[in-house]
Every structure is written in C-alpha cells, then in structure tokens.
Amino acid sequence: MFKHLFKLIWNKKKQNSLLIAEILLSFMVMFAVFTFGVNSYRNYVTPMGIDYEHxxxxxxxxxxxxxxxxxxxxxxxxxxxxxxxxxxxxxxxxxxxxxxxxxxxxxxxxxxxxxxxxxxxxxxxxxxxxxxxxxxxxxxxxxxxxxxxxxxxxxxxxxxxxxxxxxxxxxxxxxxxxxxxxxxxxxxxxxxxxxxxxxxxxxxxxxxxxxxxxxxxxxxxxxxxxxxxxxxxxxxxxxxxxxxxxxxxxxxxxHLDNKLTAYNKFTLVPLIILSIVAAFLIINVALGIFGVLWYNINKRRGEIGLRRAIGASGSSVSSQLVTEALILTTLSIIAGTFFAVQFPLLNVFDLPAGVYLTAIGLAIGFIYLVVIACSLYPGNQAAAIYPAVALHEE
Structure with a gap:
C-alpha cells in the first residue's frame, strides 16, 4: 500500500512539493515557539532565590x-x-x-x-x-x-x-x-x-x-x-x-513586586509575537492542506468511484487520503528534525539539550495533530462518494 501511495505522491510532486515546504516551515516555526516556551517554563518553575515581597x-x-x-x-x-x-x-x-x-x-x-x-x-x-x-x-x-x-x-x-x-x-x-x-x-x-x-x-x-x-x-x-x-x-x-x-x-x-510584573510582561513580548506569527502560519498551512485534499477529491472522483465500485470501503478511501497527508508531513518533519537537532549538537544559544529535544517532540506532535485534523473531513467527504454517481460523472 505504501509503495502505491509513494507512487501517487511522486506523480504529483510539483503540487506536493509546495505543501511539503509549507509544513517544513511551520515545523521550524513551531520548534522555535516551543523552544522559547519550554525554556521559559523551565526557568519559571526554578525558585526566584529571593523574597521580593514587601x-x-x-x-x-x-x-x-x-x-x-x-x-x-x-x-x-x-x-x-x-x-x-x-x-x-x-x-x-x-x-x-x-x-x-x-x-x-x-x-x-x-x-x-x-x-x-x-x-x-x-x-x-x-x-x-x-x-x-x-x-x-x-x-x-x-x-x-x-x-x-x-x-x-x-x-x-x-x-x-x-x-x-x-x-x-x-x-x-x-x-x-x-x-x-x-x-x-x-x-x-x-x-x-x-x-x-x-x-x-x-x-x-x-x-x-x-x-x-x-x-x-x-x-x-x-x-x-x-x-x-x-x-x-x-x-x-x-x-x-x-x-x-x-x-x-x-x-x-x-516596589519589587510591581517591577517583577512589568519585567515579566516585557520578557513575554517576543514569545507573544512569535506565537502570533506561528498561529497565522499554521492557519495558512491548515487551509492549504484542507484545500489540497479537497481539490484531490474533486479531481479524483473517477478514481474514488472506481475503487468503491470494485469493493473498496468508505473507510479505506478515507484512510488513503489521510495517510497520503501523513506521509507528506513525515517527509517534512524528517527534513525539519535534521535542522532542529543541530541546535543541541552545536549548543546554539547555550540552552540545555533537553529544552531542544522537548521542543522537537512537541513540534512533531503539534504538526501531526494539525494535519490529521485538517485531513479527516475531506477524507470523510471522499468516503461518502457513491460509485454510480462518480462513474456517471466521468
């Protein structure tokens, strides 16, 4: 099955390359956001070291x-x-x-x-x-x-x-x-x-x-x-x-407690800005994945109808489209992980390796979650195509 899916992806490599690039960029941005967030949380739970109240x-x-x-x-x-x-x-x-x-x-x-x-x-x-x-x-x-x-x-x-x-x-x-x-x-x-x-x-x-x-x-x-x-x-x-x-x-x-509140707000500004940029990027990628899968359904109605006519179930058709999206995501994540692991290896920004590794894991999980969420509905739409209607349209 996977060989067949890779062949389908390769046959539409120009169309899929743009989606792979978008997912790769989203992964790197989310890696940066999670690195900042994990490091900030790690520092937050560390004791202040002083009693600044009063x-x-x-x-x-x-x-x-x-x-x-x-x-x-x-x-x-x-x-x-x-x-x-x-x-x-x-x-x-x-x-x-x-x-x-x-x-x-x-x-x-x-x-x-x-x-x-x-x-x-x-x-x-x-x-x-x-x-x-x-x-x-x-x-x-x-x-x-x-x-x-x-x-x-x-x-x-x-x-x-x-x-x-x-x-x-x-x-x-x-x-x-x-x-x-x-x-x-x-x-x-x-x-x-x-x-x-x-x-x-x-x-x-x-x-x-x-x-x-x-x-x-x-x-x-x-x-x-x-x-x-x-x-x-x-x-x-x-x-x-x-x-x-x-x-x-x-x-x-x-008062030191007021100074701490103001300083914390100032420190969080870069994280907030980066999160907003990441949110817009993720929305664009989600819309891109949703649009590509929707376009594929309309372009492949004959193929889907033929598969249904020879006995393929709706769930198998839906899982094929979802699996194609996950394969594209995996290819992007492999490339992104290669670049991300350079940060702990080269000790960039002098952060602990655990911060980078945690951020990589969170970024991978988040990207997969977005892709699955965006591909389920088009997959269900494909599963609902009736063979006779699709073949009649062809």
Missing part, C-alpha cells in the same frame, strides 16, 4: 557637593541607620543600579586558572544585601564589618558561577582575576542563584562585590525590606525623610 527600592542621586569619600561614607551610613530605625522597616542596604527586575545590567570577563570566562554579572552591594532580599548562603559566608579593614580583595559568587568554574568541588579560598587585572580576588562565599531578570530568565553566573567608601560617590539604590502592614502613608513618610535628607535629589520609590 521589598522597596529607593532611587536617588548623590546631590552632596563634598568629594571626600570618608565624609560621604559617614553621611550615607547615618542615612541608612535612620531608614532602618523607622518602625515598619525590617532591614535595608545599598546596591548598585542593577537591582532585581531592573533594565540595568553590568558584566565583565573574569579569569580562573588561566581560563577566561565572559559575561559574568557584576553587583556592588553592602553587608545587608542578603538579609534584605532573603537570599541564602550555600557555602562560606556573606560580608561583615571586619572585611572593611582587610587588604585582601574579596568576592561572593552565585551557585551558577561556582558550578561553571569548580563543578562539584568547593569554591571557598579560590582566587579569580578581572580580565587583565593581576590583583587576585578571594572567594569567601557562594550564594544561591537570584533570578534578577524575572521569572522567565535564567539567573546566570554572577559575582557580588562589597561596596567600599569610594562607592558612595556613585551608588544610587537602597533596598528596603518593610513589614506587610507598610502602607502608602508610611511610603509617604519614607519619601519625605529621604527628600529632607538629600536636598535637590530626585527621589523615587518602587
């Missing part, structure tokens, strides 16, 4: 005219104490501009054991960062006041960077360097991964450096952990205190 971000700019680092340090340490002394504040700390769920990013290359690693996220934070955000230490410790007096440069890395550099071995006591900088940086702790780019993005390798006195010249973010009963009235008092302390400074207070 955490506010105070944005300010340094309006002080003094150039003395020590004076700035005394001023901003006093400001932080005043914030932490407010009745509904649990903890607070300074951070660089790349706070969680912001559009600000900072990265650089590092070296370990002579090997260079690019695009490592860099954060500058103070001793209160983990307590304010609720991050957990996996190995070692976070910064404390004693580190201020030490001459050794220290750093804390996240678990992703630890696994990338050291695998299952410990990272404590190891030394890193920045690019061409010869000064060694000692690792004193490993913190859990923090998804600072929202629910649908991976945490990525990161380093957390301790803010020194010179950092107060450019630091412009304060993370504040407040109690659940902190309301708009308290936010107004906090704003007023900041405005009175930092004259001529632009003060803005944001």
């Amino acid at each position: 955490v506010w971000v105070i944005n300010y700019n340094n309006s002080l005219k003094t150039t003395s680092s020590d004076s700035l340090a005394l001023f901003y340490e006093s400001l932080l104490r005043n914030i932490k002394s407010m009745p509904k504040v649990i903890d607070a700390g300074y951070s660089s501009n790349n706070v969680p769920f912001s559009s600000s990013h900072s990265s650089s290359g590092i070296k370990y054991d002579g090997e260079e690693f690019d695009r490592v996220n860099q954060f500058t934070v103070d001793d209160n960062y983990t307590n304010t955000l609720g991050a957990k230490m996996i190995e070692g410790r976070w910064y404390n006041k004693e580190d201020k007096a030490g001459k050794q440069r220290l750093t804390v890395i996240n678990n992703s960077l630890k696994e990338k550099l050291f695998g299952n071995t410990t990272a404590l006591g190891k030394y890193l360097t920045y690019g061409d900088d010869k000064a060694k940086i000692k690792i004193i702790g490993v913190v859990n991964d923090i998804k600072f780019d929202g629910d649908y993005q991976v945490a990525g390798p990161s380093m957390y450096g301790r803010a020194d006195t010179s950092a107060y010249h450019w630091l412009s973010r304060i993370l504040v952990k407040v109690s659940p009963d902190a309301d708009a009235a308290f936010e107004g008092r906090l704003y007023k205190m900041m405005a009175n302390t930092l004259k001529n400074s632009n003060i803005e207070i944001e």
